[in-house]
Amino acid sequence: MTEFDMMGLPDRLTRRIKAMGLTDPTPIQSRAIPQALDGRDVVGLAQTGTGKTLAFGLPLVAQMLEYGRKPERQTVRGLVLAPTRELAGQIVQNLRALVEDTPLKVGLVVGGQSINAQIKRLERGTDILVATPGRLIDLMDRKALRLDQTAFLVLDEADQMLDLGFIHALRKIAGMLPSERQTMLFSATMPKQMNEIAQSYLTHPVRVEVSPPGKAADKITQAVHFVAKAEKTNLLIELLDAHRDERAIVFGRTKHGSEKLMKLLEKAGYAAASIHGNKSQGQRDRALKAFKSGEIKVLVATDVAARGLDIPDVKHVYNYDLPNVPDSYVHRIGRTARAGKDGAAIAFCAPDEMGELKAIQKVMGISIPVASGRPWEPIQAPAKPKGRGGPAGKPGGKPGGRPNRRRRRPGRSGSGAKAA
Structure with missing residues (x-):
């Protein structure tokens, strides 16, 4: 009996995990999954490559399987937001592997693809939608989908979404979501602006941190x-x-x-x-x-x-x-x-x-x-002259002062200018 078997996941999901060759959960999975299955909002801090997708994917799919009916037209039951197309595509691959042999459907909407084709796919409703914020906003502006029945929300690599300037898009999306929902936020770091996102999206979240920020893999x-x-x-x-x-x-x-x-x-x-x-x-x-x-x-x-x-x-x-x-x-x-x-x-x-x-x-x-090689010596900026102006010893200048910009008139002895 594996640790996955002891988490309270549906039998069909534990069988699917075994078929995928997964035996032992990673630290972020073992700590986040039980909390999420209990319905808690979760803030998960872990570096990339530590298994965060399954940490939110397993509880998301487990709870989706309890519905027993299809989503309504143009609605989204579970929404996963990711900062880049590549990450969104990777998440979709992992989630589709989990929902194999189940009635659940996983959709993907990102930029760079036909928006009309995406609108058509969204018409029949979506169990789990993985999206980049910009394309999701475009689709909402075209009234191609509704988030008023979204019961689950995941923000993956939330710190990168902030780095890429998605803060305004995230605020707009937050206003479209029902207040009664479960939210999971996963990030590699926790910058100050993340607190605003956490307060806007999560309710009394449990914080799960398995590796300190800035730590690379041991190997x-x-x-x-x-x-x-x-x-x-x-x-x-x-x-x-x-x-x-x-x-x-x-x-x-x-x-x-x-x-x-x-x-x-x-x-x-x-x-x-x-x-x-x-x-x-x-x-x-x-x-x-x-x-x-x-x-x-x-x-x-x-x-x-x-x-x-x-x-x-x-x-x-x-x-x-x-x-x-x-x-x-x-x-x-x-x-x-x-x-x-x-x-x-x-x-x-x-x-x-x-x-x-x-x-x-x-x-x-x-x-x-x-x-x-050898570490480079710091590049020293030229020292700023003291006082108000140019360096001493130059024509028209004075110690600690600035160059005299007045020209001598022909025939003058220079009494109008102080000697350097």
């Missing part, structure tokens, strides 16, 4: 190379060349830079693809499919891929550009060492990225081991 080997910006690509190619048959994700900071880097890697003979905000949903889906199948070995991405990509065989993560937000580093490197496997996270640090590196190490509470 990730980390290293940093101190390298000039102009040499980053050469170093990346050298490192990639040592494991051409293994999957690697390379994170860049900008969409343009990531696309340019991907093309450089293709010219160097690597099977590479890119994912960023300028790609259509079809392009992003094809890149992910090729990466998962092994057709593509190197995926170059912005932070749009930092969460929600559950690809167990990613052996290497390269931070080609260090992120501006320290927590993003933790999410990025969490794409490797998944499902108990080993992985390596390699960071490149140029002189102007020392501030980002120090912030990352402070959040994580560690010093990342140095693989090559």
Whole structure:
């Protein structure tokens, strides 16, 4: 008898879990599922890759199975909000695996896909809808769905939704939901603005925290190379060349830079693809499919891929550009060492990225081991002159003062200006 059997889940669901090869729940699952099954609102704090989807998915499906009837037209019984299309798609895959051989239907609405096709699918009502906030607002504005009968709400990776500027969309969605509902909020970090979201959405929630913010998986080997910006690509190619048959994700900071880097890697003979905000949903889906199948070995991405990509065989993560937000580093490197496997996270640090590196190490509470190079010396800004103006000793200047901007008139002895 497994711990899942002792949680009070329906028999058909425990059988499905066993068929999926799941035996022991992760810490976030063992602590959050019983609370959620009791009907409590839950705030779950855990890093990506710790099994949060099943932590809310199992109690959500378990309670949905008790309805015994189809949802009404254009209504949504359970709503799951996610910050990115990739994460939403990953959640849908996991939930559809859970509801296999049940009457429950899981729907997906995200940007980059035909909104008219989504409107048509929503007409007959939806048991569980996974959505990104922006597309959900678009559909509500078109009166394609109703949330007045939504009994369950999940906010997944809520901190990233705040980072991406979805706070106003979340407020609008909150106003459309019934006050009598169960809400679960899952996040890797708990920034101050999250308290506003928690107060707006949850009622007397139980807080479940299984790993401190900023902690990476134990099986990730980390290293940093101190390298000039102009040499980053050469170093990346050298490192990639040592494991051409293994999957690697390379994170860049900008969409343009990531696309340019991907093309450089293709010219160097690597099977590479890119994912960023300028790609259509079809392009992003094809890149992910090729990466998962092994057709593509190197995926170059912005932070749009930092969460929600559950690809167990990613052996290497390269931070080609260090992120501006320290927590993003933790999410990025969490794409490797998944499902108990080993992985390596390699960071490149140029002189102007020392501030980002120090912030990352402070959040994580560690010093990342140095693989090559030496930490860059801080760039000293020119000292500001004391007093009101320019430096002493220059023509037209005076100690501690500013340069005299008056020109001497021809024939004057200079008595109108003080000597420097």
